[in-house]
Amino acid sequence: MLQGKQLILATKPFAKETPWKSWYYTLTTAAILLGLYAAVALIPFLPVRILCSVLCGLVIVRMFVIYHDYQHHTILYKSKIADLLFSAFGIFILAPASIWKRSHDHHHAHNSKLFTASIGSYPIMTKQKFMESTPEERRAYLIQRHPLTILFGYISMFVMGMSLRSFLSSPVRHFDSLLALILHFTAGTLIFIYMGWLSCLLLLVLPFFLACALGAYLFYAQHNFPGVTFRDKQGWCHENAAMASSSYLLMNPFWNWVTGNIGYHHIHHLNSRIPFYRLPEAMAAIPELQQAKTTRLTPSDIIACLKLKVWNPDVNAMVGLNQL
Secondary structure (H helix, E strand, C coil), X not given: CCCHHHHHHHCHHHXXXXXXXXXXXXXXXXXXXXXXXXXXXHCCCHHHHHHHHHHHHHHHHXXXXXXXHHHCCCCCCCCHHHHHHHHHHHHHCCCCHHHHHHHHHHHHHHCCECCCCCCCCCCCCEHHHHHHCCHHHHHHHHHHCCHHHHHCHHHHHHHHHHHHHHHHHCCCCCHHHHHHHHHHHHHHHHHHHHHCHHHHHHHHHHHHHHHHHHHHHHHHHCCCCCCCCCECHHHCCHHHHHHHHCCEEECCHHHHHHCCCCCEHHHHHHCCXXXXXXXXXXXXXXXXXXXXXXXXXXXXXHHHHHCCCEEECCCXXXXXXXXX
């Protein structure tokens, strides 16, 4: 059984991109997204426009995962053209490079650590800390993990969290966050004025609502699922954080395409330099990776994940409020 450093080293052969594949997946995804947006804007039949608007939201998720790989320097990171493309996409999706990369790199370095894992992720309280907190502190904590906060990730995570909060915290460092907000709401206003409320809904609100809600839940379920473990700094190690604190989201081929294989999240955390299109290959080749903790995009599994609120070290598990 490969463990620790040996398991990480076993993934190294897969941490090499194939440039033409990286470009192919990037450009085809971008072309599909642009084609769907054109269909929403130009096709006169409402049912087709609604369908294309929903598909826009799903393809945005896939493009975001590719953008996420670029920010890890996993694909195309030496290309100036790719840098322009992905910088523009980060502004478009309200997750500009300056805040996304910094917060996400912190998340990877501190995943599953108690007390330091909350930057770039959902906050985690221990049972003791939760019980000792004031009612206001408990309320604020539970709001951040509330299903409605996840569902309305468009506003809570991307408009407020990624863009507005980052700019207010450091205007010079995160000027691209202000640019993202200005362009987003300017585009919405112009669409509303010149094309009407329905086009504004189908071109902007619905795709962003769906993409951000799905993205917010995926990020939640990848580290908040039955069986997840958290450690203090002394008991933390990179391999255990990947295998015990990052889920393998079992999905069918359609959802694997939409999510850019991000469901293989335990492998991504084990070695973030593996391109998204090589994650299934790595899992098939290394038996130890096939023993990951799993969850699914089924109603029962989603409910089970959303019920988890507090880390209870007494039972070494995340528990719901009714179990406190």
